Structures are given as structure tokens and as C-alpha cells.
Amino acid sequence: MRLDKFICESTELTRSMAKKLLKSGEVTCDGEVVKDPSFKVSADMLIEVDGNELTLIGERYIMMHKPVDTICSSIDEEYQSVFSLMDIEKPEVLHIAGRLDVDTTGLILITSDGKWSHKITSPKKDCGKRYLVEVADPLTEDLVELFKQGLELRGEDGLTKPAILDIVDTHQARLTISEGKYHQVKRMFAAAGNKVVNLHREAIGHIELDPELEECEWRYLTDEEVNSVK
Numbered sequence: 001m002r003l004d005k006f007i008c009e010s011t012e013l014t015r016s017m018a019k020k021l022l023k024s025g026e027v028t029c030d031g032e033v034v035k036d037p038s039f040k041v042s043a044d045m046l047i048e049v050d051g052n053e054l055t056l057i058g059e060r061y062i063m064m065h066k067p068v069d070t071i072c073s074s075i076d077e078e079y080q081s082v083f084s085l086m087d088i089e090k091p092e093v094l095h096i097a098g099r100l101d102v103d104t105t106g107l108i109l110i111t112s113d114g115k116w117s118h119k120i121t122s123p124k125k126d127c128g129k130r131y132l133v134e135v136a137d138p139l140t141e142d143l144v145e146l147f148k149q150g151l152e153l154r155g156e157d158g159l160t161k162p163a164i165l166d167i168v169d170t171h172q173a174r175l176t177i178s179e180g181k182y183h184q185v186k187r188m189f190a191a192a193g194n195k196v197v198n199l200h201r202e203a204i205g206h207i208e209l210d211p212e213l214e215e216c217e218w219r220y221l222t223d224e225e226v227n228s229v230k
């Protein structure tokens with residue numbers, strides 16, 4: 001990797017700021033001052049700025065417990081962005097693998113790794129997302145078969161992919177879907193003549209929302225969690 005790129009990927013600096021820093025002679029590679037931005041950095045090299053070691057930030061994989069009244073976009077609009085709940089370096093390289101609505105709570109996965117998030121969001125990958133759903137009207141057993149067969153959402157052709165509905169009590173159920181169409185869960189219940197009044201995502205694939213995380217809190221995923229996404 002080029003030295004200027006290494007500096008950008010280990011600090012908050014832009015490429016032009018990295019070049020300026022190099023010109024100043026404050027950067028050393030294995031103890032030698034290097035000013036050339038195209039200098040090739042090897043994996044075992046010690047890169048320092050003013051004697052402080054730089055390390056690559058690398059790919060990041062995070063889970064957050066999203067509260068209500070926050071949005072899964074990077075810009076604060078009418079509601080606060082979930083990214084503004086995080087004090088983290090380089091938030092601009094992070095994105096959310098499967099957004100939630102402003103009024104939905106629960107698990108969101110945040111990453112810098114586009115290939116990894118594609119495995120979560122692509123309907124072809126069959127990655128289940130499990131929601132705890134509360135509805136306005138009593139649930140009926142026939143919904144289990146209806147959601148398994150798939151149903152037509154308003155404004156869309158074709159059926160939804162098979163979904164698993166576990167009824168918890170008269171007004172609560174767990175629904176696992178492997179697609180992420182716009183407002184999908186709310187629209188599925190609307191198509192069945194009911195109304196979602198509360199929606200909470202509990203799991204994505206094998207990754208469960210950590211019960212230790214209070215709303216607004218986040219943590220890095222374990223290697224096992226990261227590797228569970230196939």
C-alpha cells in the first residue's frame with residue numbers, strides 16, 4: 001500500500017492532508033523520515049508520526065441497539081441519525097446492512113465492508129431477519145400459512161418470499177423474513193388486514209441483539225458473529 005493511503009486509512013486525514021504531513025518530514029518508516037507519498041509500505045513496517053505509531057483501522061463490524069425516533073441515514077434530518085449516537089473514527093466509511101424505520105427499534109448492523117453487507121441484504125442469500133411484532137387486531141392461525149406461501153404487497157408484482165410466523169400471544173408474533181423490501185413487515189401485515197403497532201428487530205441471520213446493550217449502545221461484533229454471515 002502507498003504511504004499516503006496508509007496514512008488516510010489509519011487517521012482522519014484526507015489524501016491531500018496526508019501529503020502535506022509527509023512534506024513536513026514528521027512521518028517515519030522504520031525510523032527513517034519518508035516524504036514520498038508513493039513509498040510502498042510493507043506489512044511489518046513501523047509507521048510513526050512524531051513518534052506515535054499509526055495502525056490501519058481496517059474493516060469494522062458493529063451492532064447497535066437502535067432506539068425509536070432515529071434514522072438509518074448518515075444525515076441528521078427531522079430525526080437524529082444513528083451515526084450521531086456513535087463516537088467513532090471515520091464514520092463516513094460506515095453503512096448500515098439493512099435499515100430500520102424511524103419507529104422501529106432493535107438490531108442494526110453497521111460496517112465498512114460492502115461485500116459482507118451484501119450477504120445480509122441480498123434476497124438471494126436467504127439471510128433471515130427476525131422481528132418481534134405487535135399488532136392492533138388479534139392474530140389468527142391462518143396467517144402462519146399465508147406468510148409461508150407468500151402474499152402480494154400493495155404496489156408490487158409477485159409474492160413475498162416464504163416467511164416464518166410464530167404467534168406468541170393474541171397480539172404478538174415473531175416474524176422471520178429473508179427480504180428487505182421497503183416497510184416490508186408493516187406491509188405484510190397490512191396486506192393481511194392487520195396493523196403493526198410496534199416493531200423490534202431481534203436477530204439478523206445468526207447474530208442476535210446482545211441483551212446487554214441498552215438502547216443507543218453499540219459494540220463491535222465478535223469474529224464468530226462476523227464469520228457467521230455466509
Ligand code: URA
Binds near residue numbers: 184199
Ligand atoms: N419492516 C418494516 O416494515 N419496518 C422496518 O423497520 C423493518 C422491516
